[in-house]
Amino acid sequence: xxxxxxxxxxxxxxxxxxxxxxxxxxxxxxxxxxxxxxxxxxxxxxxxxxxxxxxxxxxxxxxxxxxxxxxxxxxxxxxxxxxxxxxxxxxxxxxxxxxxxxxxxxxxxxxxxxxxxxxxxxxxxxxxxxxxxxxxxxxxxxxxxxxxxxxxxxxxxxxxxxxxxxxxxxxxxxxxxxxxxxxxxxxxxxxxxxxxxxxxxxxxxxxxxxxxxxx
Numbered sequence: 001x002x003x004x005x006x007x008x009x010x011x012x013x014x015x016x017x018x019x020x021x022x023x024x025x026x027x028x029x030x031x032x033x034x035x036x037x038x039x040x041x042x043x044x045x046x047x048x049x050x051x052x053x054x055x056x057x058x059x060x061x062x063x064x065x066x067x068x069x070x071x072x073x074x075x076x077x078x079x080x081x082x083x084x085x086x087x088x089x090x091x092x093x094x095x096x097x098x099x100x101x102x103x104x105x106x107x108x109x110x111x112x113x114x115x116x117x118x119x120x121x122x123x124x125x126x127x128x129x130x131x132x133x134x135x136x137x138x139x140x141x142x143x144x145x146x147x148x149x150x151x152x153x154x155x156x157x158x159x160x161x162x163x164x165x166x167x168x169x170x171x172x173x174x175x176x177x178x179x180x181x182x183x184x185x186x187x188x189x190x191x192x193x194x195x196x197x198x199x200x201x202x203x204x205x206x207x208x209x210x211x212x213x214x215x
Contacts, residue, residue, distance in 0.1 A: 027063040049098040071122040089177030112140035117152035147191025
């Protein structure tokens with residue numbers, strides 16, 4: 001519902017509440033990660049990486065402001081076509097390459113998005129063209145992102161899911177489109193399992209945290 005200021009609430013965020021669209025911009029409350037995210041997005045813009053929003057500074061209410069990336073963000077996880085998986089892998093590789101040798105990486109090879117699931121991808125004409133929600137971005141190893149992407153784009157335990165063979169084939173498509181070195185492919189399954197375990201731990205910690213509303 002539109003507010004008097006023309007703000008349109010954007011749903012789907014699991015970490016930062018209060019995200020709204022205002023015209024061709026997105027406004028988000030400032031967080032502890034805001035400084036890093038702003039510097040990262042500015043760096044990506046300088047590198048001419050087009051698969052992310054642009055950071056526009058603070059608005060009059062003190063909120064972070066970004067460009068709005070037009071397109072569709074999937075409301076839920078689903079089965080993806082091979083070309084969509086391939087496009088996601090290529091997009092992730094482009095993101096990683098844009099951060100190599102950047103001072104933001106620290107001692108790590110790249111800056112990882114750390115949540116490059118389809119729920120954080122903008123689709124145009126059925127293909128993922130940009131990532132959004134860089135709140136968890138941080139220095140890391142490319143396999144951290146690729147393992148998470150393989151899990152969230154290619155793997156499912158639902159009854160209607162494709163066979164394990166078909167899912168493994170899509171993981172190979174993802175690895176090929178990313179350009180994963182042959183020497184690293186043997187570590188991809190472990191990377192998938194690691195991201196599943198880390199995600200389960202994250203949710204366990206947050207579900208067990210005290211609810212401030214219940215005081």
